[in-house]
């Protein structure tokens with residue numbers, strides 16, 4: 513594999529990483545400069561694994577997009593953590609791969625009117641894609657991250673991913689497009705703990721990130737507003753805002769800047785308390801944004817049946833011939849809802865929710881669960897009421 517890898521090694525006196533013994537593995541930890549991955553590295557060392565840390569350089573805001581892009585200070589923090597743990601530290605330049613696999617997908621997605629999810633694809637394409645491939649080539653057996661999810665190996669040797677132990681922090685949704693092979697090589701030490709316990713680990717090891725504030729924002733891009741990021745690549749294309757009867761209500765800046773279900777920022781005032789206009793559709797042909805009341809009966813806002821493509825599964829196959837009931841989670845902070853999944857001849861699946869779901873947009877990711885186990889996921893392609 514052709515990879516631009518700039519590696520910095522820091523030989524650090526007394527190394528706390530132990531030699532590999534049976535049951536112990538050589539693990540490369542993705543150190544982001546945050547507390548979760550710092551604690552993950554510490555836990556692995558404590559368990560006796562041979563650990564090295566790596567910071568992925570995935571994005572440099574060379575284009576002057578407004579916003580805070582703190583990658584340099586994150587890199588310093590990651591290095592400081594590696595130093596205090598006494599482990600080898602590498603900086604891996606994945607900027608080109610990130611541009612190809614994530615930025616282009618994001619921009620093309622918005623351009624074509626879908627709602628992309630870069631965070632989910634980032635895990636499949638970058639952290640457990642390019643980064644994992646690099647780790648394996650370099651002789652590591654697995655990649656660890658600070659994700660709040662739990663990994664198990666079943667009696668038949670296949671991997672299973674469970675929701676993180678901390679229900680408020682669970683990040684398994686973001687892992688829903690991982691393949692079985694990727695999951696088999698993944699380790700999530702922080703996901704076994706509640707967040708306060710993760711900070712406690714960092715304190716116990718005296719790590720400089722122990723009190724660091726949690727980061728927000730698009731995977732690797734940082735705290736840049738999505739609309740500023742997108743506007744940098746896609747010019748505004750104003751058009752009419754209409755209600756569900758076709759009455760003109762205002763002007764929008766470009767359909768790519770609005771999301772189904774969006775309540776604020778479309779500029780159409782709500783006439784009275786409790787009656788809000790929300791985005792209920794995009795008429796791409798006429799470049800019109802459709803708004804309607806935020807109510808169950810408003811056409812376009814709620815969907816029961818969807819077609820899901822790019823289906824991937826972790827461990828066992830999702831469908832063995834016939835339909836199946838499971839829980840489907842249509843976005844990160846949504847509740848997983850009971851739904852029936854049915855195979856289609858074209859390889860995609862039909863998903864029928866028991867109760868209609870609000871604001872499901874094409875491009876969004878659906879994660880499939882059974883109990884607390886992540887079965888896999890897919891991409892919403894089309895949605896019907």
Ligand SMILES: Nc1ncnc2c1ncn2[C@@H]1O[C@H](COP(=O)(O)OP(=O)(O)OP(=O)(O)O)[C@@H](O)[C@H]1O
Pocket residue numbers: 541542543544545546547548549550566567568569570639656657658659726727731732
């Ligand atoms: N630039 C990076 N280099 C290496 N690993 C990274 C990087 N960014 C993220 N990761 C890995 O992916 C995990 C999840 O990323 P996310 O951005 O969700 O961070 P987080 O949940 O805030 O965790 P942390 O506190 O470790 O930053 C991180 O815990 C880390 O292991």
